[in-house]
Amino acid sequence: MPIIINIDVMMAKRKISLGDLAERVDITPANLSILKNGKARAIRFSTLEAICRELDCQPGDIIEYRPDDTDNR
């Protein structure tokens, strides 16, 4: 799946742990971990909003589309 989730960089910038971010986003650490590590297949905008709010960033900072090389158009 060439949608890449990268929350780690912003977390490092904000110096916030997964546990703390989970608490502020109001989601369990287990579920945030799943999302953070690219195991989720979708995301609710309410969750995305909370993450962006707490990390003070844009969706584009944590979600990337990386076309695979076979997909040249």
Add this chain to the structure above:
Amino acid sequence: MPIIINIDVMMAKRKISLGDLAERVDITPANLSILKNGKARAIRFSTLEAICRELDCQPGDIIEYRPDDTDNR
């Protein structure tokens, strides 16, 4: 909800209609319309991927977090 979906700009850039984009993304025009007009509450990464692929853009080009003014942090 301060997550703003803006697919129109990229569609205009690529000169593609909603119907055509829907077909290429393999989703019904009705559902793409819902997504495009901010009526959806979530998105599957598979759908986001297909949209980015067909519009040749990044998630950040079509999804924006706009904090509301009461939300000053």
Add this chain to the structure above:
DNA sequence: TAATATTTATCGTTTTTCGATAATTTTTTA
């Protein structure tokens, strides 16, 4: 105004989030 495109709505099915929880693994710290 007629044709076409888009939006809105409803229903049912399927998918997926997410909580709760526990176990496992990794990382940090003393």
Add this chain to the structure above:
DNA sequence: TAAAAAATTATCGAAAAACGATAAATATTA
């Protein structure tokens, strides 16, 4: 290096939501 803490992974069930199919309404275009 051993213990503690944090993060990851897994499972189950409930709730939410995507999405298809379809039709109707509205808007746009020719």
